[in-house]
Amino acid sequence: MQSQRVKPAVVETTETFLGPKQTYDTVTGKIADIVLTPIRKTPWGWPIGFVLAALGLMLYLYSLAVLFTVGVGIWGINVPVAWGFDIINFVWWIGIGHAGTLISAILLLFRQDWRTSINRAAEAMTIFAVACAGIYPLIHTGRPWLDYWLLPYPGTLGMWPQFRSPLEWDVFAVSTYATVSILFWFVGLIPDIATLRDRAQNIWVKRAYGLASLGWRGSAKHWQRYEVATLILAGLSTPLVLSVHSIISFDFSVSQLPGWHVTVFPPYFVAGAVYCGFAMVILLLIPIRRWFGLHNLITMKHFDLMGKVMLASGLIVAYGYFCEIFFAWYSASLFEYQLILTRTIGPYAWSYWALIILNVAIPQLLWFKPVRYNLPLLFFISLCINVGMWFERWVIVVLSLHRDFLPSSWGFYTPTFWDWATYIGSFGLFFVLFFLFIRLLPMIAIFEVRDLVHKTHAEEAHAKIGASGRAGEA
Amino acid sequence: MLRRNTQKAPKAARVVQPTLYGLSAQFDDADAILAAAEKTRAAGYTQIDAYTPIPVHGLDEALGFRRTRLPWLILLGGLIGAAGIFGLATWVNVFEYPINIGGRPLFSWPAFIPITFEGMVLLAAFAAVFGMLGLNGLPMPYHPMFNTPNFERATNDLFFLTIEASDPQFEIGKTRQFLESLGAQQVSSVEN
Numbered sequence: 001m002q003s004q005r006v007k008p009a010v011v012e013t014t015e016t017f018l019g020p021k022q023t024y025d026t027v028t029g030k031i032a033d034i035v036l037t038p039i040r041k042t043p044w045g046w047p048i049g050f051v052l053a054a055l056g057l058m059l060y061l062y063s064l065a066v067l068f069t070v071g072v073g074i075w076g077i078n079v080p081v082a083w084g085f086d087i088i089n090f091v092w093w094i095g096i097g098h099a100g101t102l103i104s105a106i107l108l109l110f111r112q113d114w115r116t117s118i119n120r121a122a123e124a125m126t127i128f129a130v131a132c133a134g135i136y137p138l139i140h141t142g143r144p145w146l147d148y149w150l151l152p153y154p155g156t157l158g159m160w161p162q163f164r165s166p167l168e169w170d171v172f173a174v175s176t177y178a179t180v181s182i183l184f185w186f187v188g189l190i191p192d193i194a195t196l197r198d199r200a201q202n203i204w205v206k207r208a209y210g211l212a213s214l215g216w217r218g219s220a221k222h223w224q225r226y227e228v229a230t231l232i233l234a235g236l237s238t239p240l241v242l243s244v245h246s247i248i249s250f251d252f253s254v255s256q257l258p259g260w261h262v263t264v265f266p267p268y269f270v271a272g273a274v275y276c277g278f279a280m281v282i283l284l285l286i287p288i289r290r291w292f293g294l295h296n297l298i299t300m301k302h303f304d305l306m307g308k309v310m311l312a313s314g315l316i317v318a319y320g321y322f323c324e325i326f327f328a329w330y331s332a333s334l335f336e337y338q339l340i341l342t343r344t345i346g347p348y349a350w351s352y353w354a355l356i357i358l359n360v361a362i363p364q365l366l367w368f369k370p371v372r373y374n375l376p377l378l379f380f381i382s383l384c385i386n387v388g389m390w391f392e393r394w395v396i397v398v399l400s401l402h403r404d405f406l407p408s409s410w411g412f413y414t415p416t417f418w419d420w421a422t423y424i425g426s427f428g429l430f431f432v433l434f435f436l437f438i439r440l441l442p443m444i445a446i447f448e449v450r451d452l453v454h455k456t457h458a459e460e461a462h463a464k465i466g467a468s469g470r471a472g473e474a
Numbered sequence: 475m476l477r478r479n480t481q482k483a484p485k486a487a488r489v490v491q492p493t494l495y496g497l498s499a500q501f502d503d504a505d506a507i508l509a510a511a512e513k514t515r516a517a518g519y520t521q522i523d524a525y526t527p528i529p530v531h532g533l534d535e536a537l538g539f540r541r542t543r544l545p546w547l548i549l550l551g552g553l554i555g556a557a558g559i560f561g562l563a564t565w566v567n568v569f570e571y572p573i574n575i576g577g578r579p580l581f582s583w584p585a586f587i588p589i590t591f592e593g594m595v596l597l598a599a600f601a602a603v604f605g606m607l608g609l610n611g612l613p614m615p616y617h618p619m620f621n622t623p624n625f626e627r628a629t630n631d632l633f634f635l636t637i638e639a640s641d642p643q644f645e646i647g648k649t650r651q652f653l654e655s656l657g658a659q660q661v662s663s664v665e666n
Contacts, residue, residue: 024527024631152562160571163563164585172559172592180599187603190612191629195527198626214613217620218628220511220524222610224534225542229606232548233599240595247588450631451528454504 012300017114018449018456019296027297027449031442032192032199034292042439045291050435056428063421064139072142074418081401081413086140088393089423091248091269093133093430094174095389098241098270099277100126101181104188105237108230113455114305116448117297120192121288122281123185124443128433129280130178132426137170139422166250173247180240184233187226190216191447245270252396258339259400262327268320275313275359276389278306279382286379288438297444300373307372310385311363317392318360335405342403343395347412351391352399358388492665495618496521496638497649499658504530507633510656511536514635517652521641525619525634527627544605551601552594559593560586618666636664 034042066074077084100122107115138147150171152161161168194216197209216222246266253265282303289298328336343352362384365371372378403410437443501507507524514522515538524533563586567573572580607613619625619636628634635658637649646663653661 028630152566160566162573163567163589164582169588172589176592176596179596183599183603187606195629198629210615214607215615215617216612217617218525218527220526220530220533220537221539222612223526223529224539225544225606225609227529228542228544229602232545233602236595236598236602243588243591250588447528454528
């Protein structure tokens with residue numbers, strides 16, 4: 001595979017989810033060898049990306065160290081805008097995570113074969129994004145060493161959490177989501193780690209994967225329970241992912257603040273999460289597919305369908321923006337009305353219009369098939385959506401807080417260097433984890449792709465029999 | 475020298491001839507092993523299992539496996555999770571640590587529903603994953619099947635059907651002949 005040869009021009013597969021002439025052995029080899037290739041022979045993108053990510057992680061650790069020693073005063077937050085980058089980025093990161101669960105769980109329930117090649121990487125993205133997200137509420141408390149107070153436990157303080165508060169629901173929702181995502185991901189990995197164990201040449205690598213595979217041997221009895229467990233986990237994860245972002249939206253909508261107290265928030269938040277999560281999957285998969293030559297496993301058809309999902313969820317989000325304006329008018333509340341004016345022509349109007357352009361206008365290009373089949377353009381649109389969804393959370397958090405009921409309590413919010421350093425640094429954490437993942441674990445679910453090969457061959461055989469049968473009749 | 479020998483002696487004596495775990499037939503196709511499994515079951519063998527790189531649809535029925543009770547375990551986990559969290563929230567907010575907020579009722583159960591749901595999902599997921607692993611007897615780093623020739627390809631492109639020596643009908647010559655008659659690529663004996 002590493003021999004010196006002229007790189008053949010890549011023939012893009014546009015109509016199926018697998019390239020031509022794929023067998024069990026070719027797909028197993030292709031995916032497993034990415035992990036088992038010696039580090040020196042890995043594509044150039046990996047070391048460069050890993051070093052950049054590690055620099056980001058160092059920035060993150062440094063900003064957290066400063067935060068813990070100095071306090072949240074290093075951020076730009078103050079009354080009235082007491083929630084700034086911490087909550088914006090928390091909601092943004094966890095939203096990104098949701099596409100992974102959607103791909104792995106909801107599309108599994110709907111028996112969508114196209115999830116097979118992308119679900120593993122998307123699930124990994126979910127876990128790492130939830131890690132990045134979960135850190136924000138923990139550090140924004142000001143005294144993160146007392147975060148265990150959030151948990152219900154019988155202690156000498158004699159205090160208990162307030163279970164009626166959406167902020168407490170958040171603790172349960174996010175920790176359950178992280179735990180269930182990790183479990184689901186690990187269960188999916190078990191047969192693939194067994195494949196790595198069986199292909200590894202180095203005895204220590206073999207032992208490490210052997211331990212992690214728990215001794216999986218592919219017994220039919222095991223597969224039977226495995227499939228039941230996977231299906232039920234998917235069934236549990238589907239409402240879970242909807243509940244998590246709904247609960248996060250309750251953080252806002254249960255309050256009385258203009259722009260937050262809206263019933264449309266839960267579905268609109270979930271759709272927005274799926275929207276930017278799919279954009280992130282595309283942003284990650286386009287370079288990975290190129291670096292590791294995965295054209296036969298992640299085909300143009302995948303990108304086409306992901307583009308369609310983005311378009312659909314983007315339209316729901318756009319409908320949410322419309323609803324907010326409609327509600328403001330229909331509520332006949334002066335404060336709601338004033339909020340819409342603040343958003344559209346106020347001091348932060350640039351961020352609202354950036355949101356509309358990036359999130360509503362530009363993604364309309366996805367209506368056109370040539371756009372969905374054009375990877376550079378798709379990459380650009382996905383980037384726009386991710387930035388646009390960040391602006392959405394900015395608009396929700398900052399614009400509602402900076403002008404509420406009394407003009408005497410109006411104020412402004414400007415992020416400081418440390419706000420930006422913590423945000424950019426969190427990308428470091430995300431990408432360090434992601435780069436480690438693509439080197440250490442199979443980034444495509446090998447056994448599921450083998451299953452897809454099996455199904456594809458069976459379909460081809462049926463088509464052949466059908467064709468010859470008809471020929472015989474004629 | 476002599477001392478070392480005496481130390482080694484009991485170890486050497488413990489090496490016994492490996493016993494037979496079963497006979498394993500190798501196939502390279504999911505449909506072939508499905509057909510073979512059906513015939514094996516029809517021939518009256520009961521202590522049988524298949525080892526496949528993909529979950530083969532219908533193989534569990536062909537081998538005569540009963541449906542798994544895992545779903546009941548998961549239901550139980552979910553019920554315990556839901557009842558546990560709802561009970562905790564009720565006990566804390568009504569009895570242990572009641573806070574009067576503007577005279578609103580202490581037992582405000584609708585506010586407990588979101589965490590009740592999360593608790594249900596969490597414990598159901600634990601039951602699904604650890605129940606699956608537990609019923610499967612995993613983790614199990616060693617298993618006799620790993621001694622089968624080519625078994626490292628059971629996680630890639632080969633399918634194995636094994637009749638275990640504990641089967642009442644097992645007779646090494648006859649069983650081997652039977653497995654060969656199923657169109658296996660190769661039949662090998664598997665030692666414990």
